Structure formats: structure tokens, C-alpha cells
Amino acid sequence: MTTVTWVEVNEDSGFGVENLPYGVFSRPGELPRVGVAIGEHVLDLAELATAGLIEGRWFASGSLNAFMAAGRASWQANRTRLTELLTDESHRPQVEPHLIPLRDVELLRPIEVADYVDFYASEHHATNMGRMLRPGGDALLPNWKHLPVGYHGRSGTVFPSGTPIVRPSGQRRGESGPTFGPTLKLDIEAEVGFVAGVPSAPGHPVATGDFRDHIFGFTLVNDWSARDVQGWEGQPLGPFLAKSFATSISPWITPVAALEAARVAPPPQDPVPLPYLHCDEPWALDLDIEVLINGQTVSRPPFSTMYWTAPQQLAHATVNGASLRTGDLFASGTVSGPERLQRGCLMELTWNGREPVELADGTKRTFLEDGDTVILRATAPTPTGSRLALGEVVGTIVPATT
Numbered sequence: 001m002t003t004v005t006w007v008e009v010n011e012d013s014g015f016g017v018e019n020l021p022y023g024v025f026s027r028p029g030e031l032p033r034v035g036v037a038i039g040e041h042v043l044d045l046a047e048l049a050t051a052g053l054i055e056g057r058w059f060a061s062g063s064l065n066a067f068m069a070a071g072r073a074s075w076q077a078n079r080t081r082l083t084e085l086l087t088d089e090s091h092r093p094q095v096e097p098h099l100i101p102l103r104d105v106e107l108l109r110p111i112e113v114a115d116y117v118d119f120y121a122s123e124h125h126a127t128n129m130g131r132m133l134r135p136g137g138d139a140l141l142p143n144w145k146h147l148p149v150g151y152h153g154r155s156g157t158v159f160p161s162g163t164p165i166v167r168p169s170g171q172r173r174g175e176s177g178p179t180f181g182p183t184l185k186l187d188i189e190a191e192v193g194f195v196a197g198v199p200s201a202p203g204h205p206v207a208t209g210d211f212r213d214h215i216f217g218f219t220l221v222n223d224w225s226a227r228d229v230q231g232w233e234g235q236p237l238g239p240f241l242a243k244s245f246a247t248s249i250s251p252w253i254t255p256v257a258a259l260e261a262a263r264v265a266p267p268p269q270d271p272v273p274l275p276y277l278h279c280d281e282p283w284a285l286d287l288d289i290e291v292l293i294n295g296q297t298v299s300r301p302p303f304s305t306m307y308w309t310a311p312q313q314l315a316h317a318t319v320n321g322a323s324l325r326t327g328d329l330f331a332s333g334t335v336s337g338p339e340r341l342q343r344g345c346l347m348e349l350t351w352n353g354r355e356p357v358e359l360a361d362g363t364k365r366t367f368l369e370d371g372d373t374v375i376l377r378a379t380a381p382t383p384t385g386s387r388l389a390l391g392e393v394v395g396t397i398v399p400a401t402t
């Protein structure tokens with residue numbers, strides 16, 4: 001049962017009126033502007049505002065940042081008004097002219113990314129990686145259950161879905177010293193990110209209970225990774241060039257308010273984290289993720305199994321007084337469940353290349369080959385029992401240029 005909108009929406013589309021994710025689009029010869037997805041259409045919010053049907057001066061813009069900075073009251077008011085316009089048939093004559101078929105638009109990067117942080121919040125992923133990287137040692141390092149481990153990534157190379165991914169070159173460990181060349185171990189990381197709207201002041205940490213006042217929404221993330229480069233450069237400071245060449249995000253940012261029905265209790269945390277990481281509300285999200293390579297589903301990672309939740313990550317990232325900026329992107333880290341076919345990267349799925357996965361055409365993969373296309377998808381429950389979709393993230397690998 002879905003909420004009824006007068007827009008024709010395929011029941012399985014995941015883009016019913018319960019979702020209303022925000023994005024930025026353009027048509028040939030026109031300036032980019034903000035829209036929301038509904039079924040197979042984008043609703044042009046810049047035109048709706050010009051027509052006086054919604055409030056706001058934020059939508060004739062090439063990014064969501066101005067609207068994201070406007071704050072929760074504005075986000076809620078706009079969502080309420082859009083829901084009214086799309087469900088009350090009496091508004092149809094005024095609103096329908098501002099619906100544009102998605103096939104007629106180009107979807108752009110939805111946000112101007114300020115800072116970018118990537119966490120490492122799946123216990124299954126961290127355990128698997130620990131086993132491969134430190135055989136015989138402890139799978140989890142001593143800090144892992146006390147704080148959400150993360151690193152600062154490169155915001156300038158966060159690309160919208162559909163951007164071709166150039167195979168990066170770099171240094172790899174060799175028999176007699178390092179070698180240089182295109183990575184031989186190009187991988188994906190299926191992740192879920194959240195985006196900051198309202199900034200915070202330096203010196204003022206954001207408590208877990210203030211998550212909704214600062215965070216605008218969630219998006220799917222593919223944190224492309226060169227494992228051979230990573231294995232050589234990563235000691236002792238962690239990911240650098242192995243990650244900084246490209247990160248892909250969905251063209252749509254799903255509002256926090258659309259995911260309230262997806263909130264579930266996270267796995268029990270033992271030992272109990274320090275007080276600043278305590279969270280009163282359950283904030284794991286029941287998102288079913290799907291990873292496809294060349295059309296073949298290779299994994300279905302369950303986001304609900306993540307050990308650290310988004311409000312805990314936000315509280316940790318700001319507890320030292322580091323301030324938030326509008327457009328900050330925080331990604332979860334690879335989402336891996338307990339089962340083999342729930343692992344969110346090829347390094348785990350193939351156990352560092354030892355157990356290839358078979359694709360639909362009968363070919364096998366350990367890591368990605370040139371020409372491969374990776375798609376990430378995710379769905380979440382809504383209050384009406386239907387499922388909404390996070391916008392998919394697509395990337396095709398093209399040959400190295402160096």
C-alpha cells in the first residue's frame with residue numbers, strides 16, 4: 001500500500017511520494033536547478049518557486065547546498081508542501097507542467113562537497129580485512145570497538161553517478177622494490193553516506209541527539225579503491241592515493257525524514273562506548289543494498305548490521321571541536337554482512353583474489369576489468385509498507401591514461 005499521488009508512479013519504482021529525494025538536473029541550454037524525483041519524473045522546484053507554489057529562493061541553483069544550509073524547519077516545510085502538491089488532485093493543473101521526464105534531463109552532482117570523511121564501521125568488513133591483512137594477528141585492532149575509525153578523503157574527486165572511472169596508476173609492492181603502473185586490483189566499496197546541511201561552530205561538538213538538526217540526508221556511495229596501491233602506501237597513515245582518485249555518489253539525496261521508518265536497533269555494542277558516543281534513539285538503518293557487476297548481482301549487503309551508527313560517527317567526527325560545513329560528506333565504510341554474499345567489496349568477496357566470482361556471461365572476476373560496469377542500489381521500508389529506493393550509483397571502468 002503506497003500513499004496515493006496523482007503522478008503515475010510504478011509501484012516498484014521506489015520513487016513514490018514517501019521518498020522525494022533531492023537532486024540537481026539540467027536540460028540542454030538551460031542552467032542547472034534543484035528538483036525532486038517522483039516516479040519517472042523530476043519535479044522542477046525552481047519553476048515551482050517562481051510560480052509561487054512553494055517557498056524558497058534556494059532552488060535555482062547548481063547545488064543543494066543553499067537549501068541544505070537553510071535548516072530543518074525549511075526542509076520539513078518544503079517536504080510537507082511538496083507532499084500536499086503531489087497528493088491533492090486539486091493542485092494537479094498547476095504542478096503537472098513542472099514535471100519533466102527523467103529521460104530528458106541530465107542528473108548532476110547534487111551537492112558541492114565540502115569535506116569528505118570515510119569510516120570503517122562494519123564489524124564484518126573490518127574483521128575480514130584484518131584477517132587478510134594481518135593473518136595470525138587480531139582481526140580487529142584494540143581501538144575499533146571504542147571509536148568509529150575513519151580517515152579524511154578527497155572531496156574534489158567525489159563524482160555523480162554515471163561518471164566514467166579511469167583506472168588509476170600508482171606504486172605497488174614488487175619483488176625487488178616498488179613498481180609503477182595501472183592498478184591490478186581495482187575494487188569497489190558499497191557504502192552509505194550522510195550529508196551535512198547546517199554547519200556547526202568550531203569548538204562545539206555535535207551531540208548524537210542533534211543529528212537531525214545538522215544532517216540533511218543520505219546517499220549511496222561507491223568508494224573506488226586500488227588495493228595494491230593501498231597495500232603498499234597505507235603504512236602507517238592509512239588510505240591516500242589508493243582512494244583519492246574517485247568516489248561516486250548517487251544523484252539523489254534522500255531526506256532524513258524519509259528514512260524514519262527504516263530506523264532499527266544497531267547490533268549490541270560491547271564494550272559500552274564512552275558517554276559522548278551514547279545515542280538515545282536506534283539509528284541503524286534497515287537498507288538492503290545490492291551490488292551488480294555487468295548486470296549480475298554479486299552481493300546484497302545489509303546496512304542494518306553496521307556496528308557504528310551515523311549519529312555516533314557525527315559525534316565522534318566533531319568531538320575534538322572540528323566544525324561542520326554545509327556539504328560535508330560522511331561515508332559509512334564498506335557495508336558487509338555476516339554472510340559471504342553480503343560482502344560489500346571484491347577484496348572480501350574473492351578473499352583478495354583467491355576465490356573469483358562468476359558473472360552472468362560466464363567470465364570470472366577477482367578485481368574489476370576495463371569496461372566493467374558496477375551498479376549500487378538500495379531500498380528502505382516506508383511507513384506505508386512500500387519500499388523507497390536510494391538513487392543508484394553507476395560507474396564504468398575505462399583504461400588507465402598514465
Ligand code: MN
Binds near residue numbers: 118119189191334
Ligand atoms: Mn571506504
